[in-house]
Amino acid sequence: MIDELLANPVTLLCVVISLAVVVAGLVFAVTSPRMLLLVIKNLRRNLGRTTITCLATMVLVAMVTMIWTVIYTLDMVTTEKSKDFKLVVTERWQIPSQMPPTHADYLNPESPKFLPELKGMIGPNDFMTWSFYGGTLDPTKFTRENLLFMFVMNPKHIRSMMDDLDTLDPALVKKLGDTRTGVLLGPERLAMINKKVGERIKVTSLNYKGINLELEIVGELPAGRYDQSAIMSDAYFNDELDKYARTTGQKHPLDNKRLNLIWLRVRDRETFSKVGEIVENSPYFADRPVKVETASSGIGTWLAPYADILWRVRWIVVPAIIVSMTLVVANAISISVRERMTEMAVLKVLGYRPGTILKLVLGESMLVGGLAGLGSAVLTYALVNFAMGGIKFPIAFFPAFFVPAWGIAWGFALGAGTSAVGSFLPAWSARSVKVSEVFSKVT
């Protein structure tokens, strides 16, 4: 989690701002509880305006939190890790990658054909293959509800190699391994096809013509990233391809192209370079050359078509929303300060230092902004992750995006930060009020 934080400067900045604001707020509350009361009473003075400012901040924070969730997730998957990073082996000259299954044998540490040069660099738990199988539950009706996309893989690699599935119930993995025709389905997909665990489904293939499967739903994948996904065992898939060859007398056209991706995990960048060099130059892959990339680089390639739109969202839309938030707060606090110039002058007469008045006005603004931001982020987190099933923004192969726990820090920092910036000029004018001028106008 700390690695994730350090890898994302914006989130790190938000966490630092949040901590600083919380500490400053606590110090203020403990050392000057009566001043805090004054701040709160001032906010209650015009409850309508405070509420509208709060709501505006909440809406804008929610928008930024959702947009930044998408950007953050894509950033995280395309950011190189310093250690334990995954490599993806794909066909060098063709997209989509369609490799022969024998390629996996040379890279599987448990295979007798495993390249001896790779020993010590890739362990048994650092290997996984994916084949993609797409089908429909009703060949006469190609609707979104009937479609099923599956990762075909060895079940024993699920916990060790699949992102976010390291805590999947081992009993479920065992059941998938033990049930030849088993499949695990995401909860949303399960609900969409109106089936339950234990029921069977017939799938007519869309990409492997003639390889139709009869599957038994043995369990449910955790909600979230895999809501719409399915995982089936590669043993059944391979058997069906063999059966096709036996019954038709010829191999399936995709028989020797069934392997889409090979995943490897290495301990560091140096090992990655070595593995890359060995694999890419190995004569075993000469007939169908492969390339070795880090996972982040591989995903980056998939995201290349979206680069322009993501750039605009990151550098135009999000800053525009933040500026809007700042202006909303600046407007509300300016009006509030202008209405209370005489009170500011009275406070000065009573001995309040300019800095104290500045702090009081900033405190009012940051209390509203911080709490609105925090409330909005917590609500967004709960609604998006638990009620909406993620932000449905289909991009590359991400079906939905989920607000990370750090999103709460984004909301708090954004609310408090924009409030501080927006209220700084009004607070400065309150701080600089000339007592004699104010009272000469009053009288």
Next chain:
Amino acid sequence: MTGQPIVRVRGIHKYFTRGEEKIDVLKNLSLEVPEGEFLGLMGPSGSGKTTLLNLIAGLDRPSAGEVWIRDQLISKMSEADLASWRTRNIGFIFQFYHLLPVLTAYENVELPLLLLPLSSAERQKQVLTALDLVSLTNRMHHRPGQLSGGQQQRVGIARAVVTDPTLIVADEPTGDLDAHSAEEILNLLCELQKSLRKTILLVTHDPRAAERAQRIVHLDKGRLVEGDTSTAIRPAPVGAAAGMQETGIKQQGT
């Protein structure tokens, strides 16, 4: 009964600018106010009374000259230092009370004490003593909007004296009150001067208010036209003021 000068104004000059125009408000003015004196400042509108009061209270700085309060040259202090100095040394009473509407009478009186290093118990004691002095303990949980003009001004006086300041300055404190309430407020100021030996500077247009002062100085076109009066001070402080002396709204440093 008065003592050494507590206020010494030496050759001050104050001008304001309006566009290209330079307006001289105070011209080479000098004044001394002995400790414990009740001084009335009178003069026509625009004569510079409030400007002089603001300079003495450290709310403004002279264009030239010096303002000393006790042994401190306040005309050279920074704005932040002046603010801290005012908390401990100046009690200001406004014509329009200027209480914070969101706070109760108690909380308004407590405001200056929040800047001083006092425990909450000490603060509470001083606030209650000040409210007792102006006979408003029974209304202390009311907000300004729930108080009459006279009561609001009494809260203003309690706020001015709660830190036991060196000097109390009052700018037309009865200007917004009816005759009866004005009389009450003037009585209260006399009580403060007499029983607590407070030095009071009162700016007023009202000759009846000025009569309460021991000495009246007149300002005209930014110059002093001094004339002593022998105004009788209202006799004898009553319970609350005496009680304040006993329970001690203490001097908060110098």
